[in-house]
């Protein structure tokens with residue numbers, strides 16, 4: 001049974017949720033489904049499935065969300081981007097989501113096929129920004145719609161204040177909740193909450209947490225997304241760099257401490273970037289007394 005995420009978020013206690021990406025290979029598929037089956041018993045509030053960078057994995061996203069909805073007990077959020085799609089293309093994908101019983105969509109602009117560093121250009125006949133996709137989704141059916149948020153500011157934004165205004169504009173367009181990019185400083189997130197509250201946006205903004213289990217991978221992802229990889233964390237990980245177990249233990253400890261600080265500061269829950277693996281997420285979860293059911 002697929003529930004609107006906004007209703008699930010309105011329930012007592014913090015939410016927690018897990019993000020997956022659609023795999024490209026049979027081995028990747030097995031890894032994903034092992035992670036899903038190992039995380040399902042934790043009864044997350046929802047799980048979500050990304051939409052390929054460059055808009056290239058439409059069918060893979062659709063097939064994973066369909067299977068999660070049909071074969072598991074999980075409520076699933078399908079990501080959707082405006083990349084390389086006309087409004088008609090988007091309407092067709094949205095209709096496919098609706099036919100599969102999907103009720104929750106994360107509305108994103110996405111990045112150019114060249115990556116986040118490439119200058120954004122809307123597709124002819126398509127949409128320029130996520131706020132337009134939020135409106136389109138509400139116009140196409142009874143969807144609960146989430147959007148992206150950036151505690152450090154989106155890399156294209158001139159400053160965090162401007163960025164918060166555009167998040168508030170997505171709320172005004174009808175966003176029901178937001179999920180943030182990963183970050184490592186609770187203060188950045190809590191300041192974003194204050195900024196958007198001042199702008200009259202009161203939707204739940206769920207912080208995204210990335211467990212660090214592999215230093216070079218996270219540094220690469222941080223560089224790609226424009227997120228800051230803090231020196232103190234790099235130094236702590238560098239001290240144990242030749243011991244993968246110790247790197248993982250530091251990553252889990254740091255992420256668990258961040259989660260506790262976020263929840264104590266008023267975060268509505270925690271969103272875990274799982275990278276299609278369950279172990280680090282389960283280890284962090286086990287350390288979080290406040291979210292356990």
Ligand SMILES: Cc1cc2nc3c(=O)[nH]c(=O)nc-3n(C[C@H](O)[C@H](O)[C@H](O)COP(=O)(O)OP(=O)(O)OC[C@H]3O[C@@H](n4cnc5c(N)ncnc54)[C@H](O)[C@@H]3O)c2cc1C
Nearest residue numbers: 050051053079108109110129130148154156157166180181
């Ligand atoms: C939780 C999360 C999940 C993600 N999932 C995916 C995914 O599945 N697939 C994928 O390809 N990418 C994904 N991304 C990356 C995202 O697509 C990129 O960061 C993209 O550059 C911005 O998307 P957005 O939806 O925030 O865009 P927008 O909200 O459109 O913002 C993009 C930039 O334009 C500004 N802006 C916003 N609205 C307006 C407006 N109306 N007029 C002028 N400027 C405006 C913003 O401040 C920002 O600088 C995800 C990001 C997050 C945080």
